[in-house]
Amino acid sequence: MDAVEKIARACLYEGYLLWPYRRGALKNAQRWTFGGVYPQRCGELIGEPSRMRTEVLLRGSPAAKLTVHVRFLQVIDRQVYRNGPTGPVPVDELRVAGHNHLTWQEATERRWVCPPWSPRRGPRTSTVDIAAGSDREALRSESGSVAGTLVRSWQRLTGKVRLSSVPVTDTVMRVTVDVRNTSPCPLPAPGARGARDAMAPYSFVSTHAVLNTDAGRFVSLTDPPAGLREAAAACENVGVWPVLVSEDPQAAQSSPHYSSAVLSSPITLYDYPAVAPESPGDLFDGGEIDQLLILSVLSLTPREQDEARATDPRAREILDRCASLEPEELAALHGTIRAFRPALEAR
Structure with missing residues (x-):
């Protein structure tokens, strides 16, 4: 990795x-406390965001191409069923063959990749559409009989990703990545207890983006060069904090203000973070x-x-x-x- x-x-x-x-x-x-993007009508009722907006400065040729990766977690409901005389019965917990199984929530990774895009060709809007579904896992006893079932189910998620740019100078443009959640979902009652958790399966969780360019350099918003400080301060970011990233472990020293890649993170980081x-x-x-x-x-x-x-x-x-x-x-x-x-x- x-x-x-x-x-x-x-x-x-x-x-x-x-x-x-x-x-x-x-x-x-x-749970699900970082980078949540909720369906718009639901988000308004529960006070949660329905969009993620990234704005960064790109310095270089107008012919530069960008690749954008948007990734998030989708919440999956996990329900445990015990096989009873009359059929499966939903339960909170079931022990089978020495192992406990709990009803709760998991998550799976989802990724949207934008094909190479040139800002000079104008805005581009793409759609995200993940079908609802479920899968079943049989829980077998030591004798081999089916004692219960784990059912994992997920909701349909839809969204839009819009890429656009505006010139700042002859050699610098402001690039925008706007992610919106358009998923259908039941409307929660305003102020209802637990509404946020109930809406989690319809949201994009831990949403973030990675931007790469083949013929340009992204400008640090944390430590921009003197001539671009005002332009950097004017960038509007909603729910994210863009930072420079690189495969080069010495990049922070050799190129503190520019990089060919940016991570738009749902948590505040410094430029060139590393594990x-x-x-x-x-x-x-x-x-x-x-x-x-x-x-x-x-x-x-x-x-x-x-x-x-x-x-x-x-x-x-x-x-x-x-x-x-x-x-x-x-x-x-x-x-x-x-x-x-x-x-x-x-x-």
Whole structure:
């Protein structure tokens, strides 16, 4: 996985599930907190955004082409059924063959990729349309009989992505990526308790975009060059914060104001963010220290681990990954020397 993909993925799953990675934990009572784009009419009623807007400055030839990737999570409802005498019965929890299965919500990744687009050709609008669906997973007992079923279902999602640009100077243009959610959804009662959670399956969650150009350079909005500060300040971003990204680990020093790629993140980052190479994998909490989180995971009781494994397949992956770490890998999380520098001379 390349460096830009790693940081984009970290944004996608930030806050997805927090330690102790259990459904019953208070931390996980409210989810889907970053980058939500809700259907417009529903968003207005529950006070949530229905669009994501990215504006960045592109310096270079008018013939430059851009590739835009928009990615988000789609919420999936997971319902557990127990096989009863009269048929399947929905239940909150079911233990089969020594494993617990819980009714809750999961998520799957969705990605929209814009074909190469030249701003000089004018605006382009594309549609996103994800069909509703479901799948079933049989839960078999140790004897092989079907004791229950997991049913995962998701709603239809539709949206529009509009790309446009306006000139700022002869060599600089302002590029806009506007993402709107047009999904059909039932209207919640104004002020209804739990309305936000009920609308989550109709929303784009953790929405973000990655922009690349083949013949130009994006301008830093965090630290723009002196001549473009006013133009950078005039960029209107809604629900996102664009930052420069690069595969080059030295880019922050060699090119602090420009890059050929931008990550439009739902959380505030600095230019050229990166995931530490010592990090063994996603923990869904970039504000915490990996070593402390991993030690906390390893200290969970067997009962807590069992609930975490039943909560989400990705929580199960975290537990397995932490348990398989070698002592050398744990030691590397304690501290790493990146570089040495000369000590100051004594005065």
